[in-house]
Amino acid sequence: MEFMEDKVFRIGPIRPPSEADSLLLQVTNGCTWNKCKFCQLYRHTKFKAYSADSIKADIDNMVYHAERARQYQNADGSWDIDGLNGELARSGAAERECFYMVANWLVGGGENVFLQDGNTTVLSSGRLADVLVYLRQAFPSIKRITSYGRAQNLAKVSAEEFAELKAAGLDRIHSGYETGSDAVLKKINKGVTAAEEITAGRNIKAGGIELSVYFMPGVGGKELTAENALGTSEVINAVNPDFLRIRTAAVKPGTGLYEDYVNGEFTLCSDDEKLIEIRTVIERASGIDTRLVSDHIINLLQGLKGSLKDDKEKLLAMIDEYLAKPEVEKRMYQAARRMARVVSPKEMGRLSEREAAELKRFAESVQDPYEWEIKMNDMIARYI
Secondary structure: OOOOOOOOOOOOOOOOHHHOOOEEEEOEEOOOOOOOOOOOOOOOOOOEEOOHHHHHHHHHHHHHHHHHHHOOEOOOOOEOHHHHHHHHHOOOHHHHHHHHHHHHHHHOOOOEEEEEOOOHHHOOHHHHHHHHHHHHHHOOOOOEEEEEOOHHHHOOOOHHHHHHHHHHOOOEEEEEEEOOOHHHHHHOOOOOOHHHHHHHHHHHHHOOOEEEEEEOOOOOOHHHHHHHHHHHHHHHHHHOOOEEEEOOOOOOOOOHHHHHHHOOOOOOOOHHHHHHHHHHHHHHOOOOOOEEEOOOOOOOOOOOOEEOOOOHHHHHHHHHHHHOOOHHHHHHHHHHHHOOOOOOHHHHHHOOHHHHHHHHHHHHHOOOHHHHHHHHHHHHHOOO
């Protein structure tokens, strides 16, 4: 197939870890709010919602690259990887990333698509539905389409409109609630209320769309750690989202939260306090069938996952087992986890004697508990 230099499509900067193998379709650029104190991702990006025609043009270019890739699919469904790599090498610099994404997606099954950027559901339901239908027609193999959505905007969409989006092809919405506490929401300048989070969540669920909510343990600081946990548990119990995803808070230079921290208006929570917040949400879960997920390297206990309905005792036991460890062992694990050496406390036994000795020296070298929290925060912040 003759290669055309202009067959490119936009690719945004972020997607959830659960969408690592998804095809990325950018329908907006940036964030409509862009004022959250913990975030700096879109600080210098002016929000833009793309037209349906522009998005469809990107889909057409995806189809073009899919046709290029399918030349190397064998009759039995397997792929000629060497042939794909050769095609990739012949691509121009601008087109290479686009071809690689589409080809890699098809080799992986070509099933899931993620709509970017931070608040795609700000598009009118009619425009978004038009795009969804066009996308599914272009790629009949699609099984799931997912999007980010900001709770404040989602609260303005009716259950009937969500049902229309579901019928058009939208299967799941990710929303960064971060907390269910109005006090914490105000402190981090989230620009939304707990009541709006509940309205948004209930309407999404009533419309038949899966909802994945994000919770930030520690984002209220020591000052509001109890409020963060209690408020979040109330919102989660009221909404019953399909997923509750943990995103441990970290204070990163360049953010408003970091300025509050430097000015003494925000005190870092310890890892124990963050786990206690998660524990509170789990323990208070009532009448909901939400799945807890800890799918990010910034989370201390990545294996903490399961149903808040069926696995509550198991989840609580995992947290309690860690909290009961001697302080030096907890510190050693925290450091190893932040260095990406382990994913669970049980893996500490796999470290060499030299590695364990180095971690112990590091853990015992810091006398001031808060200085230790500062070191751990700095290590977490590298990943966000």
